[in-house]
Amino acid sequence: MLYQRTLKSTACALAILGSLALGGTAQAQDAVNLRMTIWSANEAHLKLFNEIAAGFKQNHPNVSVTYESLPFETYTTALTTQIAGGNAPDMAWIFETSAYDFVKSGALYPLTDTLKAAEGYNLEEVGTGATERWTEDGKLYAYPFSTSPFAVFVNNDLIKAAGAKTPAEMIAAGEWTWDNAIETAAAVAKSGKGGLVVRDFNYQAWQYLTSVWNGWGASPWSEDGKTCTMADKPMADALTFIHDAVFAKKAIPGPGETVDFFAGNAAMTITQISRASLLPKEKPFSWDLVPLPKGSAGEYALIGQAGVGVMQSGKNAETAAEFVAYMTNPENSAKLSQFFPSARKSLLNADILKKTNPLLSQEQIEKVVISGIATGKVMPGHTGFAQIQQMVRSNLDAVWRPEADVPATLQKICGQIGPLLKR
């Protein structure tokens, strides 16, 4: 009897709780919480994103946007794990390298109609070069909100202390070449500090070496992505040059060595201009920002892109698309361009960029940002990039040894990734 009574009262309590919970849901059904995964945890970036979210809330009082920062190195893995676990975010940043995977898979909600319908959006001013990777069958699946050129940040204090020529001096003399850049880096390295750091490469993420090997006209695969070109002469020459700079000249910190430019420990670093926010405010050093040096194939520029897309599987995909339209409208794009340069033509002029990039000089903006975006190639990408990346990485480990046989290793890589590229 006691058991039955307990059972009945438990059932009653559950029924009351259940109805309360349902009532709560009914009252809050209009509230929309959107979640966007991003790979930046930078305070200044987040402050700006939250301002944009607050601006959207003014016209959409029921919509709240939260940003979830995932670690940069494992970003795509964490994002796909969320999707696999049925916990996909409403919106997500997407790397240019994995753009093909996301755009072609149908995971993203088409944005073209929403963006075109947004008042004053003017999608037409975003060049097709910028949207190519994010478009499938004439529809835009993610908006390339960041078109950030790679450039060389310079620590003039360290270079002058080592008695070497600064990049600015070399540019003025028309001598800003890879050979001379490595010479300066080697001079600083001899003085006990780091030479030139290709940021985020870490002898793992080899795609960042594109900022160097594009100077030789090298590319890991053909334009159509079907043929491996890693064993071709330009790539062999470029990687031999890098190998020499690492092991013979010691101008680039070797594998297993960590040197942070922004802590004042290296002469130069190649990275995107969005990293200007990492420049130290306390104990600043005399820094400069210059274009990539000239390689054997002449002058070149490289841009990294980041797209923002809406997940097709989200419950509020339409509202999320409206938020993306608001976040990337001309007004907000101008605000974002202080960290993430916009591909909008109206924003690619020195006056506007100067206002949003107070850290950069007029000259730096013209020579690095505007000309970089106008002429730069996008970082390489491919369908199934993660697998190709890993296969190349594990083989390239053989190059990062003093006695490496660079051409033979590159031949081996092509033998392995060839079938994957054709897939």
Add this chain to the structure above:
Amino acid sequence: MAVAQENARPEGRSSSPFWTIARRDSLAGFLFIAPQLIGIIVFVLIPLGLVFWYSLHEWNVLANTFTYTGAQNYRMLMEDEGLLEVLGATAIFSAGLVIFNLALALLLAVLLNQKLAGIAVFRTLFFSPVVVSLVAWTIVWGFLLQKNGGINGMLLTFGIEGPNWLREETTAMISVIVVQVFKNVGLNMILFLAALQGVPKELYEAARIDGAPTFKQFRRITLPLISPTILLTSIITIVGSLQVFAQIAVLTQGGPGLSTTVLVYYLYQQAFQFHFFGYGSTLSILLFAIVAILTFAQWQMRKRIVFYES
């Protein structure tokens, strides 16, 4: 119990009630084991069944497609050229880990099985890494093992130029094994210590009277009597070695080449990095089979290697 019996047979009821003593006892029994049982069902048995189910499918997370492909993933397993290298690395890692871990644990346990003042301090010191956060432990070792890190810095003071620990194939494997052993050796050490303290002192006394040297005493008395613990620790360590992931992910990411890509890390790459969840599931079935076979084999071997079972 008397109160419960009264409740079970209320006045005015002559027919047998539903809640008989036997039923109530079994209900109580089930309630007691429920937390463990539910845990095993939800976190072990159901996922195991699901993994097997996934292994028969091609699951594209991005495209949200889930297609039945039968044994295709298992055929892929047989044809996977990289897998042999991965299994080789797994075997080297596990063998190295088990031998080094058990030998060091036993050595430490024998050394610490002394009645000396302050011995408890040493026992605590050697056990303390077990309770340290695994990732924090590994990250700190990552810094120490860098080319310009703490270990090479220390070696340099003796005029020795240390290797690039995590970037050479041999030293990378040795490094991940040592980092893992130092982390967990305390646990096996405590188990060995308990077993050593359970060995009757009279046996050593008798052996001493017979003139048996110390090493012979260890081989003829200690080892046979602690053999059940050796079996237990070796099973735990082998199974544990096949599940090591964080150390590889933090220290080497499976490199250089594929030299430290153990099966669990390979499985993670296939499923979570390359989005081949079906093939990743197939690899985890392979891992499950390997663990099951090894455990079964060791259990069968107990009759031959374990001399004393109470």
